[in-house]
Amino acid sequence: MIEELIQSYGHLFERELLEEINQVGTFKEIPEGYKLIEIGEYIRSMPLLISGAIKVIREDSEGDELLLYFLERGDTCAMTLSCCIGQTKSEIRAVAELDTKLVMIPIQKMEEWTGKYRSWRNFVFESYHSRLMEMLEAIDSIAFMNMDERLLKYLGDKVKVTQDKMVHTTHQEIAYELHTSRVVISRLLKNLEKLGKIKLHRNNIEVFNL
């Protein structure tokens, strides 16, 4: 396990901390689509991503969804941190977007390391910073952009995260993640196709000019 840890976190953490992580962390391989965290659950450990990607989703009381952002290699879930510390329930759902490798750290260690390792503190702060910025981006999207722009951004993000110009989803799934209806997505996708920005296939969308 240690080599993969070093690959993703070697430049961030000192040897000693890496070894502690190696000792207390649990290595996990998660298949695409696996639900890591559900809304309302209590959380007792935090993930350090080694590879793959995780999508973080917000849901309101009526079951309406909204995709917030993706976590990738080198990321951790600040929302999880937050919940751990506050001993509160999760406000979000986390689902593997790709097959994903990660290390789970028990939360007690997190507290301990924050006092002990400067590099860990910086990592945690950096992580909070990133997440706040992603939340701002999410807010920008829904507040300032029209649905067609949001859709294009969504497709671009997918391409970036999956490293694949073929976005493998249905219109319905996109509708859920952007919190709109399937018909709207079909309509706008058709427009984007007419504009030459994408090409539609069954279960697949081919994205150009990312």
Add this chain to the structure above:
Amino acid sequence: MIEELIQSYGHLFERELLEEINQVGTFKEIPEGYKLIEIGEYIRSMPLLISGAIKVIREDSEGDELLLYFLERGDTCAMTLSCCIGQTKSEIRAVAELDTKLVMIPIQKMEEWTGKYRSWRNFVFESYHSRLMEMLEAIDSIAFMNMDERLLKYLGDKVKVTQDKMVHTTHQEIAYELHTSRVVISRLLKNLEKLGKIKLHRNNIEVFNL
């Protein structure tokens, strides 16, 4: 100054830290409407709120605004923290909503205290947590609520923050903060008045049933 610090932060910080804050912090009184931070500025100190309230606003490249949340007594601006650490420009604007008292802390101290005081660490984490939650709330509002619900929530929040059932603003200002147009706000306010939830006056809105 020390009594006011103790009143707001005595239950959080140990004596020693409070005295450090007292030594290195700069006490400031800010009038309503004063702009504390502008988008794009670099930030070299973080505020600890003693009294009053600060509104935090997002703006896109075209100058469209959106109110994100309020900071109150006992809060600090995690966004500022974030920017300090990352040495990045501010992504938000901060404006005093009321006459406000606060203590400004130089950022070097912040880093130092994070290693030194457990209570400070907890405070910082707690603060990040709160801000993430407020961002989620903002996202919920714009993603899941209609404008009339958002407007009602907006008025409720104002009443809570100012402790005054008379909300002193113009329709245009509300429109800016909710990122819509004045006409829309006037229309919806009129509806709310018909429903008996508010009463309209010039430059003032009286809010019932908060």
Add this chain to the structure above:
DNA sequence: TGGAGGCTGTAACAATTGTTACATGCTTAT
């Protein structure tokens, strides 16, 4: 005291997004 400018009300219309309904074609299981 008269005029300028800000605040509010309202109508009429446009644009965007959401909803319902239905048709078509593909995939899969029996």
Add this chain to the structure above:
DNA sequence: ATAAGCATGTAACAATTGTTACAGCCTCCA
């Protein structure tokens, strides 16, 4: 091979939000 179910395309319409235009008031200042 056929039925069932999913994915997509599209039309027609509804609801919400945004825009333009203008009128009436109030306030404040010259």
